[in-house]
Amino acid sequence: MIQQILRPLEQRRAAYPRQQRELVELLRAMVVGPSGTCERMHALFVDNTRSYLGDTPIGSGAAGSLSMRIRELFQAALSVDAHGIILAHNHPSGLCRPSAYDVEATRKLKAIAQTLDIELLDHLIFTTSAVYSMRAGGQL
Numbered sequence: 001m002i003q004q005i006l007r008p009l010e011q012r013r014a015a016y017p018r019q020q021r022e023l024v025e026l027l028r029a030m031v032v033g034p035s036g037t038c039e040r041m042h043a044l045f046v047d048n049t050r051s052y053l054g055d056t057p058i059g060s061g062a063a064g065s066l067s068m069r070i071r072e073l074f075q076a077a078l079s080v081d082a083h084g085i086i087l088a089h090n091h092p093s094g095l096c097r098p099s100a101y102d103v104e105a106t107r108k109l110k111a112i113a114q115t116l117d118i119e120l121l122d123h124l125i126f127t128t129s130a131v132y133s134m135r136a137g138g139q140l
Helices: 002-015 020-031 070-079 100-115
Strands: 038-046 052-062 084-090 119-126 131-133
Touching: 020 038, 020 084, 020 119, 038 070, 052 070, 070 100, 084 100, 100 119
Parallel strands: 084 119
Antiparallel strands: 038 052, 038 084, 119 131
């Protein structure tokens, strides 16, 4: 019985994209919607070997504003014993740079994650044609 329950999880882990380009495309599909008029935020959880553990939507809102459920983010991370989190959200405006709010919110989330012994690995910002990594950009 337990094997039947675990098998789909193991299959999903095995199918999880390990290449960065595949990861970016997976996250793009999660946050860039067809209408392009609302912001969406998604979190992806990994273990200490960077293997996929799960993912969840954590916020949405009108263009230019996003309501994020911080408690739900960390509850989900702890429920799968995540060692790392990758955040992704879109900018329907087409501007593929973090806003001052994005930078400040990411710093706060990083601090909360550290108190829980979880690493905030990256925060990716997507438009329909580009992606920005806050880690690569030095904001994380």
